[in-house]
Amino acid sequence: MRILIGLVAVAMLAGCTTPSDLLKDSPELSATTKKDPRTFAICVYPSWQDYRSSAVMSETSAGYRIVAGNDMNGQTDDVLDIRKSSSGSVVRLYQRMAWQQLGRGDLKNSINRCL
Template sequence: MRILIGAVAVMLLAGCSTPSDLLKGEPELVATTKKDPKTYALCVYPHWQDYRSGSVMSETQDGYRLVAGSEMNGQTDDVLDIKRAAAGSSVKLYQRMAWQQVGRSGVKSSFNSCL
């Protein structure tokens, strides 16, 4: 019984994630675009709001960041990091549970369509 309780506790802790946790891992998608970070962010953001109404777009020191998470458990599910590059922007999509794509099709399609 103690082993079962310990295993459940470990699974719950492993599931927690913040934007900085996701940014430490490998991105799910990487691309470059000739658009500046603000233009790209403004193109993608409406799709993220459709995906999760609580999505947040914020300006960073070198670009923009979009964050979408679950309101119920406070976990970050997706982070889009958009940074200034020599000829436009570099774009990286980080996803918690990247294998689970139910309901996320708009996120990936907007990533590509806005390039």
């Protein structure tokens, strides 16, 4: 019984993902735009809110970040990191379970549309 409880606890901990965890991995999508980070973030943010009403946009020291997660389990599912570059912005999308795109198609579409 102790082993079963231990396995369940490890499985639950392994499932927790923070924005910092996602940013450690390679991005699922990387692009550049001539738009400044604020303009780009404001362009894509409505689609992220449609995807998850709890999506949060925040200003960082290098630009903007949009984070969407699962309210039920506290997971971070998607992070869009928008950083200022010499010619505009560098945009990187990080996703937990990137292979699972059900309901996420509009996120990539909004990025491509706003470039």
